[in-house]
Amino acid sequence: MPNDDLSGAWTPTPRDNHSSRGRLERVLRSGRFAVTAELNPPDSANPQDVYDRALVLAQVCDAINATDASGANVHMSSVGISALLARAGYACVMQVSCRDRNRIAIQGDILGAAAMGVSNLLCLTGDGVQVGDQPDAKPVFDLDSISLLATVRRMRDDGEFLSGRKITTPPEMFLGAAANPFAPPYDFRPVRLAKKITAGAQFIQTNYCFDLPRLGEYMARVREMGLHEKCFILVGVGPLASARAARWIRSNVPGIHIPDPVITRLEGAEDQKAEGKRICVELIQQIREMDGIAGVHIMAYRQEELVASIVEESGILAARRLTAQAGAPRTGRGRHLGD
Amino acid sequence: MYFVRRWSVRHAGKLSRVYRVFEALLFLSTPLLKLTGFSRLERPTRFIERGAKGLLFDCRMCGQCALTRTGLSCPMNCPKEMRNGPCGGVRPDGNCEVKPGMRCVWVEAWRGAARMGDLETIAGIEPPVDHRLWGRSSWLAVARERTEKKQAGDAKR
Numbered sequence: 001m002p003n004d005d006l007s008g009a010w011t012p013t014p015r016d017n018h019s020s021r022g023r024l025e026r027v028l029r030s031g032r033f034a035v036t037a038e039l040n041p042p043d044s045a046n047p048q049d050v051y052d053r054a055l056v057l058a059q060v061c062d063a064i065n066a067t068d069a070s071g072a073n074v075h076m077s078s079v080g081i082s083a084l085l086a087r088a089g090y091a092c093v094m095q096v097s098c099r100d101r102n103r104i105a106i107q108g109d110i111l112g113a114a115a116m117g118v119s120n121l122l123c124l125t126g127d128g129v130q131v132g133d134q135p136d137a138k139p140v141f142d143l144d145s146i147s148l149l150a151t152v153r154r155m156r157d158d159g160e161f162l163s164g165r166k167i168t169t170p171p172e173m174f175l176g177a178a179a180n181p182f183a184p185p186y187d188f189r190p191v192r193l194a195k196k197i198t199a200g201a202q203f204i205q206t207n208y209c210f211d212l213p214r215l216g217e218y219m220a221r222v223r224e225m226g227l228h229e230k231c232f233i234l235v236g237v238g239p240l241a242s243a244r245a246a247r248w249i250r251s252n253v254p255g256i257h258i259p260d261p262v263i264t265r266l267e268g269a270e271d272q273k274a275e276g277k278r279i280c281v282e283l284i285q286q287i288r289e290m291d292g293i294a295g296v297h298i299m300a301y302r303q304e305e306l307v308a309s310i311v312e313e314s315g316i317l318a319a320r321r322l323t324a325q326a327g328a329p330r331t332g333r334g335r336h337l338g339d
Numbered sequence: 340m341y342f343v344r345r346w347s348v349r350h351a352g353k354l355s356r357v358y359r360v361f362e363a364l365l366f367l368s369t370p371l372l373k374l375t376g377f378s379r380l381e382r383p384t385r386f387i388e389r390g391a392k393g394l395l396f397d398c399r400m401c402g403q404c405a406l407t408r409t410g411l412s413c414p415m416n417c418p419k420e421m422r423n424g425p426c427g428g429v430r431p432d433g434n435c436e437v438k439p440g441m442r443c444v445w446v447e448a449w450r451g452a453a454r455m456g457d458l459e460t461i462a463g464i465e466p467p468v469d470h471r472l473w474g475r476s477s478w479l480a481v482a483r484e485r486t487e488k489k490q491a492g493d494a495k496r
């Protein structure tokens with residue numbers, strides 16, 4: 001086990017000023033409260049299915065996330081969706097998971113995506129294959145989210161692959177990562193966030209938040225460590241369709257923590273779907289008041305049609321319009337990454 | 340063995356001290372190792388390393404040991420082979436997303452690091468695994484690398 005010299009610390013040199021200045025990055029840097037939303041990928045080869053879903057999201061969000069076989073279920077690939085979206089002029093966040101492809105495939109995909117106009121990337125480890133529709137698949141996990149971040153950063157900033165081979169035109173990417181403040185070990189989570197930032201993360205989209213006190217504790221530590229000034233944190237939210245769905249999600253989808261009071265509240269409601277939406281709106285409003293948070297990421301699984309009204313009702317956009325009229329970012333929300 | 344592995348992490352403080360002594364001994368004997376020839380030693384060392392670390396840590400012989408940086412909890416026992424911290428799927432009881440009957444190796448690692456009194460090292464970034472090194476001795480690799488470094492240093496002087 002004497003090993004300290006074997007690999008040593010792998011510290012990619014930080015270049016905080018890098019910017020690809022896509023729409024998402026511009027909004028975040030301007031200090032406006034950002035909104036991103038997840039597109040449910042179609043099980044089809046028809047581009048129209050992507051556009052139909054994007055249309056309802058695009059009116060209210062700064063970027064659309066294209067998931068990469070999330071939950072280990074096969075759907076249209078994130079590269080495919082991102083390319084379609086970019087071609088149609090939508091800002092998108094391409095998610096890349098380490099579960100299904102090794103480093104050779106991933107680096108190639110990133111060049112391909114950048115060539116097609118993708119400028120935001122979310123680096124994920126990915127759920128295990130056991131939760132998906134094909135649990136008999138071979139899990140790859142050649143990289144993990146952090147080594148993936150460092151890899152893309154090296155491609156972008158140093159213009160080379162992991163092997164050291166040169167890239168003639170490096171990919172311009174605004175780099176993101178996920179965070180889950182709601183899974184143990186809780187005191188490790190902020191440390192892991194710091195690691196992701198060191199590895200290259202410029203923005204963070206968290207897992208679903210249903211537990212504000214837990215988020216509060218996490219953010220307190222994050223602020224103590226000064227991490228909210230080194231990256232933009234977008235908190236994940238989403239409407240629950242019913243108490244039954246919430247229970248199912250809690251026990252079947254890894255990493256989603258739904259406290260009992262939320263489920264009780266849903267159960268007591270006459271119209272559970274409407275209540276689920278109301279909870280989501282309230283969460284967004286409360287999250288917005290929390291210090292150090294740069295935006296929300298809405299994941300409305302199979303309920304995309306709700307996203308626009310959730311955003312409207314939360315009042316975020318109205319507040320943004322006011323900010324724009326005043327001509328200055330609200331104090332405390334303006335953040336300038338490295339500049 | 341799972342219960343031995345957990346015992347090792349529970350005693351990460353003491354064990355890591357023992358290991359440090361062992362490490363010092365290994366480096367002291369490097370000239371001897373070099374004289375014998377590293378490649379000739381690969382097989383016997385691999386055998387001993389596999390036995391000792393297999394028993395104590397359920398070592399998988401990835402050939403690029405990270406144990407001292409992961410609270411003596413072997414990250415290669417993670418079904419996703421995560422080497423930089425826990426995934427987001429850790430269950431509320433601290434067990435693994437993929438194997439519900441197993442404690443997440445990173446929940447263990449965090450505890451082990453605390454017992455070793457070092458929460459700094461675990462915050463460092465690990466490079467991707469070099470898959471060519473599977474099955475090889477990482478002890479020998481370190482000893483060899485030290486010698487080479489030293490030689491390079493001597494040559495410069």
Ligand code: SF4
Binds near residue numbers: 424430446
């Ligand atoms: S829960 Fe822990 S052991 Fe299981 S896959 Fe995630 S990081 Fe690995």
